[in-house]
Amino acid sequence: xxxxxxxxxxxxxxxxxxxxxxxxxxxxxxxxxxxxxxxxxxxxxxxxxxxxxxxxxxxxxxxxxxxxxxxxxxxxxxxxxxxxxxxxxxxxxxxxxxxxxxxxxxxxxxxxxxxxxxxxxxxxxxxxxxxxxxxxxxxxxxxxxxxxxxxxxxxxxxxxxxxxxxxxxxxxxxxxxxxxxxxxxxxxxxxxxxxxxxxxxxxxxxxxxxxxxxxxxxxxxxxxxxxxxxxxxxxxxxxxxxxxxxxxxxxxxxxxxxxxxxxxxxxxxxxxxxxxxxxxxxxxxxxxxxxxxxxxxxxxxxxxxxxxxxxxxxx
Amino acid sequence: xxxxxxxxxxxxxxxxxxxxxxxxxxxxxxxxxxxxxxxxxxxxxxxxxxxxxxxxxxxxxxxxxxxxxxxxxxxxxxxxxxxxxxxxxxxxxxxxxxxxxxxxxxxxxxxxxxxxxxxxxxxxxxxxxxxxxxxxxxxxxxxxxxxxxxxxxxxxxxxxxxxxxxxxxxxxxxxxxxxxxxxxxxxxxxxxxxxxxxxxxxxxxxxxxxxxxxxxxxxxxxxxxxxxxxxxxxxxxxxxxxxxxxxxxxxxxxxxxxxxxxxxxxxxxxxxxxxxxxxxxxxxxxxxxxxxxxxxxxxxxxxxxxxxxxxxxxxxxxxxxxxxxxxxxxxxxxxxxxxxxxxxxxxxxxxxxxxxxxxxxxxxxxxxxxxxxxxxxxxxxxxxxxxxxxxxxxxxxxxxxxxxxxxxxxxxxxxxxxxxxxxxxxxxxxxxxxxxxxxxxxxxxxxxxxxxxxxxxxxxxxxxxxxxxxxxxxxxxxxxxxxxxxxxxxxxxxxxxxxxxxxxxxxxxxxxxxxxxxxxxxxxxxxxx
Numbered sequence: 001x002x003x004x005x006x007x008x009x010x011x012x013x014x015x016x017x018x019x020x021x022x023x024x025x026x027x028x029x030x031x032x033x034x035x036x037x038x039x040x041x042x043x044x045x046x047x048x049x050x051x052x053x054x055x056x057x058x059x060x061x062x063x064x065x066x067x068x069x070x071x072x073x074x075x076x077x078x079x080x081x082x083x084x085x086x087x088x089x090x091x092x093x094x095x096x097x098x099x100x101x102x103x104x105x106x107x108x109x110x111x112x113x114x115x116x117x118x119x120x121x122x123x124x125x126x127x128x129x130x131x132x133x134x135x136x137x138x139x140x141x142x143x144x145x146x147x148x149x150x151x152x153x154x155x156x157x158x159x160x161x162x163x164x165x166x167x168x169x170x171x172x173x174x175x176x177x178x179x180x181x182x183x184x185x186x187x188x189x190x191x192x193x194x195x196x197x198x199x200x201x202x203x204x205x206x207x208x209x210x211x212x213x214x215x216x217x218x219x220x221x222x223x224x225x226x227x228x229x230x231x232x233x234x235x236x237x238x239x240x241x242x243x244x245x246x247x248x249x250x251x252x253x254x255x256x257x258x259x260x261x262x263x264x265x266x267x268x269x270x271x272x273x274x275x276x277x278x279x280x281x282x283x284x285x286x287x288x289x290x291x292x293x294x295x296x297x298x299x300x301x302x303x304x305x306x307x308x309x310x311x312x313x314x315x
Numbered sequence: 316x317x318x319x320x321x322x323x324x325x326x327x328x329x330x331x332x333x334x335x336x337x338x339x340x341x342x343x344x345x346x347x348x349x350x351x352x353x354x355x356x357x358x359x360x361x362x363x364x365x366x367x368x369x370x371x372x373x374x375x376x377x378x379x380x381x382x383x384x385x386x387x388x389x390x391x392x393x394x395x396x397x398x399x400x401x402x403x404x405x406x407x408x409x410x411x412x413x414x415x416x417x418x419x420x421x422x423x424x425x426x427x428x429x430x431x432x433x434x435x436x437x438x439x440x441x442x443x444x445x446x447x448x449x450x451x452x453x454x455x456x457x458x459x460x461x462x463x464x465x466x467x468x469x470x471x472x473x474x475x476x477x478x479x480x481x482x483x484x485x486x487x488x489x490x491x492x493x494x495x496x497x498x499x500x501x502x503x504x505x506x507x508x509x510x511x512x513x514x515x516x517x518x519x520x521x522x523x524x525x526x527x528x529x530x531x532x533x534x535x536x537x538x539x540x541x542x543x544x545x546x547x548x549x550x551x552x553x554x555x556x557x558x559x560x561x562x563x564x565x566x567x568x569x570x571x572x573x574x575x576x577x578x579x580x581x582x583x584x585x586x587x588x589x590x591x592x593x594x595x596x597x598x599x600x601x602x603x604x605x606x607x608x609x610x611x612x613x614x615x616x617x618x619x620x621x622x623x624x625x626x627x628x629x630x631x632x633x634x635x636x637x638x639x640x641x642x643x644x645x646x647x648x649x650x651x652x653x654x655x656x657x658x659x660x661x662x663x664x665x666x667x668x669x670x671x672x673x674x675x676x677x678x679x680x681x682x683x684x685x686x687x688x689x690x691x692x693x694x695x696x697x698x699x700x701x702x703x704x705x706x707x708x709x710x711x712x713x714x715x716x717x718x719x720x721x722x723x724x725x726x727x728x729x730x731x732x733x734x735x736x737x738x739x740x741x742x743x744x745x746x747x748x749x750x751x752x753x754x755x756x757x758x759x760x761x762x763x764x765x766x767x768x769x770x771x772x773x774x775x776x777x778x779x780x781x782x783x784x785x786x787x788x789x790x791x792x793x794x795x796x797x798x799x800x801x802x803x804x805x806x807x808x809x810x811x812x813x814x815x816x817x818x819x820x821x822x823x824x825x826x827x828x829x830x831x832x833x834x835x836x837x838x839x840x841x842x843x844x
Binding site for chain 1: 322580581582584585642645646648649652681684685686689690693696697698700701704717718719720733772774775777778779781782785786822823826827830833834836837
């Protein structure tokens with residue numbers, strides 16, 4: 001690099017958003033033609049990019065590391081590299097590069113291989129299309145669209161994380177669901193049995209999704225930021241599990257605020273099945289039997305010779 | 316469904332009536348209605364045995380007959396009423412209910428009627444109080460108990476056409492209606508059929524004279540003649556009229572019990588007492604578990620002045636009894652999963668009905684999810700509820716909404732599909748129905764699921780019964796021995812090993828019996844509610 005080029009590069013670097021011809025001529029007081037020559041030469045060496053904003057042409061200095069890395073790339077590799085770079089953290093599929101660049105697929109694959117070898121780009125998998133490899137610059141973090149959002153770690157649903165959070169949410173809702181034996185609801189009744197206490201019908205202190213969201217944010221267990229809709233999914237999940245029940249809240253204006261949640265008390269089925277925790281079917285071996293479909297009297301699997309039965313009756 | 320159900324029926328009949336009755340009933344069940352001659356050929360039993368079996372089965376309300384004219388002759392066809400057999404497993408429950416509601420006298424009455432299928436009042440009296448010297452007040456108590464059972468429809472009179480097949484009765488009733496009005500329009504016909512349908516569900520015996528109570532006669536002139544007639548009927552009634560139990564009344568009692576237990580577990584004991592008061596009030600107007608939509612409306616004022624309902628049972632924050640009543644009524648109304656009550660009107664401080672029909676559905680749904688949770692894990696029950704709430708969804712949507720991985724979702728969906736508790740709907744994108752160009756959507760249909768569960772329950776029930784039979788037969792020698800008279804008198808004649816064997820045998824029998832009773836409880840809710 002000549003001293004003149006270095007001086008020009010330094011000026012361009014001082015404008016992180018890019019400098020146009022006019023800025024350069026006023027700051028350096030050089031001939032226009034000379035600047036153009038020097039910029040071309042810098043661009044060839046990979047130090048400067050041309051960016052068009054509106055109708056104006058800007059010169060932008062490349063990061064020095066990046067410049068050093070990309071300087072030795074071939075023309076095709078540079079094209080591929082630029083396409084990958086332009087998609088930023090969304091990533092781009094090799095077929096898309098092919099169709100956009102017009103290069104042969106073999107060429108594109110070769111370029112990708114070289115770029116990967118230089119650790120300029122990396123491949124990631126998307127949760128939407130797990131079989132497709134997406135490429136993005138090596139130092140970028142993949143966007144939520146590819147990773148699947150808060151529930152995914154390494155493109156896989158983080159079950160342990162979800163279970164842990166659900167437990168926390170469940171306990172939080174449970175804490176607000178029934179009056180404590182020491183509260184005013186108990187004091188003026190004779191009933192001190194905790195399982196009998198319940199809030200009056202107009203009680204509005206049950207947990208809403210908004211409360212749960214605030215609680216989770218405050219708790220400090222979150223490594224990622226959860227939106228209120230994510231929290232709604234957690235609460236819905238508990239509802240589908242039958243562990244919490246919903247109560248309509250009057251006066252809530254937002255969608256999120258329509259429901260309050262309360263944990264379900266006791267084992268409802270235990271009560272109607274006449275004591276005991278399980279349900280009628282699963283108390284017998286047949287209810288849990290994996291081969292029940294083939295089971296018939298006189299067959300290879302039969303109630304007469306069933307080993308599960310023998311074990312059960314021994315018990 | 317039919318195979319497991321048929322097996323359960325055969326096992327019950329074999330156990331309770333012996334082999335020939337079992338063969339006759341099974342043949343009728345598999346072949347449909349048959350005349351006697353064909354029944355004899357089909358079963359291969361001697362005519363006398365078949366006749367006797369039919370006699371016993373008709374006595375126990377299991378077999379019904381039809382007289383169909385064929386040319387000049389009238390041929391009698393016999394058919395089996397499957398439900399009557401299946402209900403036999405519930406007899407202990409009926410006896411328990413009778414004791415609980417009406418005391419020991421009623422319990423004996425019900426037990427005696429069940430033993431004979433149907434019987435006369437005279438027979439009951441002689442069977443229960445064979446001694447001439449029974450004090451009259453005891454006999455009075457017995458008669459009172461019997462009258463109460465009849466008044467509340469737990470025991471009903473057997474009509475002349477009681478053994479006639481239900482379908483035949485329906486056909487002839489319809490024919491009679493049509494004969495009355497030959498120019499009936501289609502809509503009138505549907506209306507008439509609906510009316511008959513409703514009539515067959517529990518109200519059919521309402522107009523029948525019971526013979527056990529006198530009617531009030533207001534008009535004196537014609538009253539004399541009427542009274543004389545009623546009295547006349549009364550005299551013979553004790554001998555002539557036969558009585559049988561009315562299972563649907565017992566089922567209504569069971570349903571109300573289940574609902575109050577549910578209210579207790581969802582809310583608390585006070586809610587249970589309140590719901591119990593509401594259901595007890597509405598019970599006389601309930602006809603049939605399947606037909607009742609809501610209970611009779613009851614107002615807050617009525618509940619407040621109801622002396623049979625102890626207001627001090629309502630506990631928390633009782634500033635005034637009325638306020639706490641109001642609070643509990645609101646709590647029962649607000650439950651989203653089990654909408655116990657609905658407020659119908661503002662009159663009398665608020666008029667409430669119990670949503671019997673929607674509670675039944677909620678109960679079915681609840682049972683199925685609990686079963687799924689026990690058998691396939693919580694993920695399965697979550698998916699089921701998700702589909703039940705959201706309607707039709709594809710596999711990926713299921714996984715996303717249930718917050719589980721696609722793989723787990725697929726596994727669970729297919730597991731449930733295999734047992735028939737989840738359904739699959741294909742939506743082809745093109746006319747050729749190629750699987751690759753078709754959306755497959757999962758959904759849940761509650762009636763289908765209930766049917767699948769009933770089938771599953773029959774299967775388990777038949778397994779349990781077969782196993783019990785096997786255990787019984789395996790211990791034949793031992794049972795024979797302990798039933799010998801000398802051993803009955805002196806148990807020390809048994810060896811240690813035998814005593815242990817007897818103990819184990821009883822334990823095994825008990826375990827299986829208890830499981831059978833518990834499964835019957837499931838059938839009660841799924842099939843008979």
